[in-house]
Amino acid sequence: MSPVDPVGRSAGTLTDQARGLLRDERVATRSGWLQAVHPIVKLLGIVALIAVTVPFDTPGPPAAMLGLTIGLAVLSRVPLATHALRTGVPMAVSLVIVAPQAVLLPGAPLLGPVTVPGISYAATFTLRVGASVSLLGLLLSTTRFASLLGALRTLRVPQTAVALLAITYRHLLVVFEELSRLVLARRSRRVRSATLRESWLEAGSLLGTFLLGALDRGERVGRAARSRGGTAGRGYPRQRAVGLRDAAFAFVVFATVAAGVLWP
Amino acid sequence: MHIPDGYLDLWIAALVGLASIAVLAIAVRRSAGALDGPRAPLLGVTAAAIFAAQMLNLPIPGGTSVHFVGGAFAAILLGPHLAALAMTAVVAIQALVFGDGGLVVLGGNVFSMAVVEVYVGYAVYRVVRPYHKPAAVFAAGWAGISVAALTAAIMLGASEAFAYEVTTVLAIMGGWHILLGIAEGAITLLAYEFVAETRPDLLADRSPTIDSRRLLRRGTAVVGGLVVLSPAFAWGAQQVNYTEPLEHAAATTGATAHAVRTLPSLLPDYGIAGVDPYVGTLVSGLVGATLVLVIGWLAGRPLIPDSEPR
Amino acid sequence: MAVNALTARDLSFGYPDGTAALDGLDLTIEAGERVAILGPNGAGKSTLLSLLAGLREPAGGEVSYFETGKSADDLRDRIAHCPQAPVDYLFNATVREDLEYGPAQLGIDRREAEERVDALAAEFALEGLLDKPPFRLSGGEQRRAALAAALSVEPDLLLLDEPVADVDAGHRETVLDALDRRTEAGMTLVVSTPDADLVPQVAHRVVVLDRAGSIVRDGPVRDVLTDGDLLRDVGVSPPQLVEAFQRAELDNPPLTVTDAVERLRDLDDC
Ligand SMILES: Nc1ncnc2c1ncn2[C@@H]1O[C@H](COP(=O)(O)OP(=O)(O)O)[C@@H](O)[C@H]1O
Ligand SMILES: [Mg+2]
Numbered sequence: 001m002s003p004v005d006p007v008g009r010s011a012g013t014l015t016d017q018a019r020g021l022l023r024d025e026r027v028a029t030r031s032g033w034l035q036a037v038h039p040i041v042k043l044l045g046i047v048a049l050i051a052v053t054v055p056f057d058t059p060g061p062p063a064a065m066l067g068l069t070i071g072l073a074v075l076s077r078v079p080l081a082t083h084a085l086r087t088g089v090p091m092a093v094s095l096v097i098v099a100p101q102a103v104l105l106p107g108a109p110l111l112g113p114v115t116v117p118g119i120s121y122a123a124t125f126t127l128r129v130g131a132s133v134s135l136l137g138l139l140l141s142t143t144r145f146a147s148l149l150g151a152l153r154t155l156r157v158p159q160t161a162v163a164l165l166a167i168t169y170r171h172l173l174v175v176f177e178e179l180s181r182l183v184l185a186r187r188s189r190r191v192r193s194a195t196l197r198e199s200w201l202e203a204g205s206l207l208g209t210f211l212l213g214a215l216d217r218g219e220r221v222g223r224a225a226r227s228r229g230g231t232a233g234r235g236y237p238r239q240r241a242v243g244l245r246d247a248a249f250a251f252v253v254f255a256t257v258a259a260g261v262l263w264p
Numbered sequence: 265m266h267i268p269d270g271y272l273d274l275w276i277a278a279l280v281g282l283a284s285i286a287v288l289a290i291a292v293r294r295s296a297g298a299l300d301g302p303r304a305p306l307l308g309v310t311a312a313a314i315f316a317a318q319m320l321n322l323p324i325p326g327g328t329s330v331h332f333v334g335g336a337f338a339a340i341l342l343g344p345h346l347a348a349l350a351m352t353a354v355v356a357i358q359a360l361v362f363g364d365g366g367l368v369v370l371g372g373n374v375f376s377m378a379v380v381e382v383y384v385g386y387a388v389y390r391v392v393r394p395y396h397k398p399a400a401v402f403a404a405g406w407a408g409i410s411v412a413a414l415t416a417a418i419m420l421g422a423s424e425a426f427a428y429e430v431t432t433v434l435a436i437m438g439g440w441h442i443l444l445g446i447a448e449g450a451i452t453l454l455a456y457e458f459v460a461e462t463r464p465d466l467l468a469d470r471s472p473t474i475d476s477r478r479l480l481r482r483g484t485a486v487v488g489g490l491v492v493l494s495p496a497f498a499w500g501a502q503q504v505n506y507t508e509p510l511e512h513a514a515a516t517t518g519a520t521a522h523a524v525r526t527l528p529s530l531l532p533d534y535g536i537a538g539v540d541p542y543v544g545t546l547v548s549g550l551v552g553a554t555l556v557l558v559i560g561w562l563a564g565r566p567l568i569p570d571s572e573p574r
Numbered sequence: 575m576a577v578n579a580l581t582a583r584d585l586s587f588g589y590p591d592g593t594a595a596l597d598g599l600d601l602t603i604e605a606g607e608r609v610a611i612l613g614p615n616g617a618g619k620s621t622l623l624s625l626l627a628g629l630r631e632p633a634g635g636e637v638s639y640f641e642t643g644k645s646a647d648d649l650r651d652r653i654a655h656c657p658q659a660p661v662d663y664l665f666n667a668t669v670r671e672d673l674e675y676g677p678a679q680l681g682i683d684r685r686e687a688e689e690r691v692d693a694l695a696a697e698f699a700l701e702g703l704l705d706k707p708p709f710r711l712s713g714g715e716q717r718r719a720a721l722a723a724a725l726s727v728e729p730d731l732l733l734l735d736e737p738v739a740d741v742d743a744g745h746r747e748t749v750l751d752a753l754d755r756r757t758e759a760g761m762t763l764v765v766s767t768p769d770a771d772l773v774p775q776v777a778h779r780v781v782v783l784d785r786a787g788s789i790v791r792d793g794p795v796r797d798v799l800t801d802g803d804l805l806r807d808v809g810v811s812p813p814q815l816v817e818a819f820q821r822a823e824l825d826n827p828p829l830t831v832t833d834a835v836e837r838l839r840d841l842d843d844c
Pocket of ligand 2: 616619620621658735
């Protein structure tokens, strides 16, 4: 088993993803501001904040929004290092992608070939992406997926769609574990590192086995759901009163959106 | 290919989102009834599995790795409508749980990865299958990915928020994904061969609702329409994008062509001398696509497992 | 005269890969009966139970319930089926949601559902596990949770596939007692198992399937289980007590430990 072998490395990727999922679920149960906000208010609020951030073409407002998200993260006891990583990586990638525009956009030169509009565009773009990703990250790390689904249901997203998402989510960890077990089992039987061709042939039958297993499992789960009354996805809503923290969050969203719309 | 928030203009995200909803509504209707009964769990579990399968890294020469995407494979296994729904679940969960791809642009990501990839992959599969089955499977995987990437590139290029021109984005993203598509085609074919050997009943013809000649005509019409429209998109985007004078676009494209030349691309310039640049892009795109298809076909053949017992 | 809870006529089923699991099977079960389906691995017990629960379409034949002429899907509040692999049965985010799932689908009032969940959690020792995701439970815990979930709709007919396969001795009693209480109250019970020792504890009547999925014997537990040759023929070991008494050439072998103790005392007294 060779340590750099990509197929073998997949087991690690799977474990990492599963770990991230569980960490988010843990953070979502901490007591903090956003965790206490009703999922519908939170979902709509975050969508509104992203929508108001995206159209700006100067760096100031997105930067302010990014600052606001950091404040929200602190008040919601979201682990800052993780949040920074989650936001920073897409920002860095975006910066690399739009960096050539710093030279390409015509305008007053700033330094060498770099122009003022160019650098302003690159900064705006990166901050815009950063603020949006940070907002989405806040939503994800302060909301249990089950309550997000509840919110979608209340917002009249079709039952079937919600049931589909619920079952997909419910089986993520199960299939992650299954696939990494399969990968490790195959790898552990290999004595020397695989050639390119072997890796591919192996991955092909691995994928086939795995997806067939998933289809079978899906059928079994389908029969179980049928025997228990179907997948109409009815559930007993966990009612929660709308309180001060909801009002506070709604106010923040409202004020920010108003400021964004009225921005000169 | 997961586009984050902040890359697309809101109106484009909204428009494409509506298109996705329309297509998915048709998919739900076409798979009539199949979804309320035991199919929702079947799709959910399959979606989760495709998500996991996307984390399977495969080595490619040069020390890096690619990963499986699965839209075309799902289409072959489940039929296009159910596959579109399963891939939608995958893309939605990726955004709503893992933050892969944005929230406001979710509709756009669903459009490229769950709608375009699946239906294009399936159409290619159905059209080529009567002639050569493995080639059809390979081509489905390759075309699904490539056209999905082209769709994403057009959305990005048409967005004012993303300062690059459609042609530039198409050349870079399209070029790269047309190469990645070879890997997708190959792995789709390998997985297919495995399923065909162990569970042929799953791949048995499920009384097609549409014959392949009609599909060919429709597919040609759609693809032709898109191909014809893509320069119009580019032109339109430039007309809208008055912050950037037209002559400047040439500089942009020039700079990009330089960057592209470092990729092992087939037509380094993405243009043909003496021909209008838009037509040139179009023609070279088509030629490149055909070449890649042929190379992929040849390259894919030795990968088909020998029928020795495993 | 009691109504029939279940009537299967000329039932056949084959899997898409060509495996013929059942061929022309007839079975009638009266309301309130406790029936065991006994057979070796691969005999078709699980297939039969899922067909009896209306979860697969038979290739031929039909099943009717409670002499109503209604399909199983219209009777999901009266018929429950618990499959062999509980992990596929529990597909909700938490054990509590799984216990509530059936009642919620059937439109049962929320207060009522909560009472049922609390009672079932106490009965099956699940109190500490209600907020855990089901697939993080141990095998035996999953089995109990699945059984509790099946019982949450308070069915009139319960089809159980190998219900105590990985349950420890203590909880086995819990499960068997719970089933006793339900059948005393009139529930019809059908249990599949490859283990003849379990049969006397759950059933009065036993149906023996052979490897080909045909019924080779159907009768009172005592009659069937004491026929060691028949059982060995189909690939099932006879109950250990029966085996012991028969080897000692004692007639009328006991089926339960209590009976056996009595018999041994009698022997001692002689
Ligand atoms: N999903 C399936 N596809 C094909 N064959 C199957 C499937 N499930 C079970 N079988 C086959 O059907 C027969 C009966 O299986 P099953 O009902 O599970 O037996 P039992 O529960 O008595 O052990 C076996 O030969 C088994 O291999
Ligand atoms: Mg079984």
